[in-house]
Amino acid sequence: MPYGVLVVTGAMSHQENYALGFQQDKRCDVIAVADEKDADERRVRLNEKLAGQLRVPYIPDLDAALARPGVDVVSICTEHHRQGRVAIRCAEAGKHLYIDKPVAGSLPEARQLEAIVRKNNLRSQMFTQVLLPPAQRARRLIDSGSLGELRAIHHDLHFAKGYTKDLPLKPRTETADPKRFLVPDAKREMFNIAVYSLAMFRWLTKRNFRTVSAITANYFLENNARRDFEDFGVLSLTLDGGIIATISAGRTGWRSHPGGGSNCTKLVGTRGSAFIDGFATRTEITGGRQAFWKTPPENPDDPAGFWASSDQRKSGAVEWAIPPATVSDQSAFLDALDQGRDGEVSLSDGVHALEALFGAYRSAALRDVVSLPLL
Amino acid sequence: MRYFSLLERTIEAALAGNPVGRAVFVRAHLELTADHGLLIPISEAGLAIARRWVGASVRRIHALGGVRHGSVSLQVEFAEGQTSLVSAELTHGGEPVVHLLIAGQQGTLRFDDFPDPRLLVQAIGVSTPGYRGVIERSLTTGKPMLAAEER
Numbered sequence: 126m127p128y129g130v131l132v133v134t135g136a137m138s139h140q141e142n143y144a145l146g147f148q149q150d151k152r153c154d155v156i157a158v159a160d161e162k163d164a165d166e167r168r169v170r171l172n173e174k175l176a177g178q179l180r181v182p183y184i185p186d187l188d189a190a191l192a193r194p195g196v197d198v199v200s201i202c203t204e205h206h207r208q209g210r211v212a213i214r215c216a217e218a219g220k221h222l223y224i225d226k227p228v229a230g231s232l233p234e235a236r237q238l239e240a241i242v243r244k245n246n247l248r249s250q251m252f253t254q255v256l257l258p259p260a261q262r263a264r265r266l267i268d269s270g271s272l273g274e275l276r277a278i279h280h281d282l283h284f285a286k287g288y289t290k291d292l293p294l295k296p297r298t299e300t301a302d303p304k305r306f307l308v309p310d311a312k313r314e315m316f317n318i319a320v321y322s323l324a325m326f327r328w329l330t331k332r333n334f335r336t337v338s339a340i341t342a343n344y345f346l347e348n349n350a351r352r353d354f355e356d357f358g359v360l361s362l363t364l365d366g367g368i369i370a371t372i373s374a375g376r377t378g379w380r381s382h383p384g385g386g387s388n389c390t391k392l393v394g395t396r397g398s399a400f401i402d403g404f405a406t407r408t409e410i411t412g413g414r415q416a417f418w419k420t421p422p423e424n425p426d427d428p429a430g431f432w433a434s435s436d437q438r439k440s441g442a443v444e445w446a447i448p449p450a451t452v453s454d455q456s457a458f459l460d461a462l463d464q465g466r467d468g469e470v471s472l473s474d475g476v477h478a479l480e481a482l483f484g485a486y487r488s489a490a491l492r493d494v495v496s497l498p499l500l
Numbered sequence: 501m502r503y504f505s506l507l508e509r510t511i512e513a514a515l516a517g518n519p520v521g522r523a524v525f526v527r528a529h530l531e532l533t534a535d536h537g538l539l540i541p542i543s544e545a546g547l548a549i550a551r552r553w554v555g556a557s558v559r560r561i562h563a564l565g566g567v568r569h570g571s572v573s574l575q576v577e578f579a580e581g582q583t584s585l586v587s588a589e590l591t592h593g594g595e596p597v598v599h600l601l602i603a604g605q606q607g608t609l610r611f612d613d614f615p616d617p618r619l620l621v622q623a624i625g626v627s628t629p630g631y632r633g634v635i636e637r638s639l640t641t642g643k644p645m646l647a648a649e650e651r
Contacts, residue, residue, distance in 0.1 A: 294580040
């Protein structure tokens with residue numbers, strides 16, 4: 126019996142990848158695309174677009190969609206400010222959750238969701254990068270014991286997308302409790318990118334975060350500056366057991382990297398250390414027809430080039446590609462369901478990462494260390 | 501360590517002509533010693549040259565880890581909002597290694613090196629300006645400290 130998957134929200138979101146990943150797995154039957162009744166006109170248009178591509182109906186009423194027979198799993202990928210309440214409705218309806226990162230735009234909602242998932246004995250997975258080769262290699266190194274006891278872990282994750290400007294430099298004044306994280310032309314980039322690092326740290330260490338100290342900045346992207354969304358963040362954390370960790374995360378512009386962007390992990394143990402470059406294994410293509418650093422044409426629906434359906438191909442000089450994961454994140458969740466367990470990074474792990482992110486905003490606003498969990 | 505002046509000049513030369521735009525973030529992994537006692541001086545020296553690459557004074561330092569921990573990491577905010585993460589780590593008897601990532605507003609510089617150990621045998625010169633007191637206070641308190649530049 127295949128898993129019936131309901132897709133919540135459509136094009137111009139990571140759902141472009143997630144829905145396709147589910148549809149390509151023979152264990153799945155994607156039933157429909159759905160959304161809340163009051164989704165705005167643009168969102169409805171994009172939802173209908175993905176439904177058309179998937180050849181499934183669009184149901185503009187989430188509750189009606191959840192009530193349809195055969196829905197086992199919901200793949201949720203809404204704007205963060207409504208993702209918590211959408212996921213809560215799906216969990217209350219007894220559906221397993223495959224959820225975009227970060228899991229919600231509000232910590233109380235995320236905690237409420239976690240409690241419902243636990244009470245209803247549901248399985249969950251937050252999308253992350255832990256199945257990609259760099260994280261898998263980090264896991265093998267730690268598990269091998271060759272580094273000794275892990276003492277520190279550092280991650281730089283920069284996305285080489287977006288049109289950069291020479292913004293005037295000044296210390297950023299941060300908001301302690303941000304409410305909005307995504308609009309069509311800008312994202313809060315610490316929120317959206319550092320979550321991958323935080324989830325990986327928790328996945329690698331199984332430890333809780335104890336303190337966080339962060340600085341946010343506007344270095345690269347004019348739209349982010351105009352909307353008062355950071356485009357870059359650095360975080361320093363302590364974890365249970367005395368492990369220290371640092372992260373830099375941000376969107377650094379098309380020209381900042383020949384591929385997707387810097388993705389480097391440093392593991393420091395009591396017996397040794399390791400440096401993992403996400404592009405250590407890569408494909409380089411050079412050819413006479415490449416104009417140096419031609420950037421993709423701007424898509425008015427997606428001016429920052431966030432989503433896969435926009436042209437994200439840079440050309441010119443050397444273009445790097447990296448090997449894909451051996452199994453898609455969506456198939457890995459189906460494997461977990463087959464085995465009656467949570468995915469590699471569960472909703473609960475996602476809530477821990479979210480807690481650290483909100484702690485980071487508070488820290489950046491106060492310019493001080495913040496203890497976790499947040500009160 | 502003669503290595504720091506070589507490193508500084510190498511990166512200065514690479515940044516000349518502004519190929520990456522204004523430097524706004526520096527990540528430095530400095531795995532240069534087996535001696536725990538040198539971790540703080542190495543992190544301080546690394547910060548002193550990062551400061552010159554970004555071209556702004558240090559506003560605030562948050563130090564994590566420590567001598568007994570076996571690694572020291574500095575989170576640094578500069579006066580105009582630039583940032584840096586500088587870590588000093590032990591070689592554990594292996595080859596010294598440096599990994600550097602500088603994000604500029606129009607590009608990125610990546611530098612990886614396996615320094616000749618002969619460049620690492622001399623004592624570390626006094627960093628100017630110095631940050632050792634601030635780093636030690638931050639390690640002791642677990643808090644970020646304002647850095648009135650010390651020298």
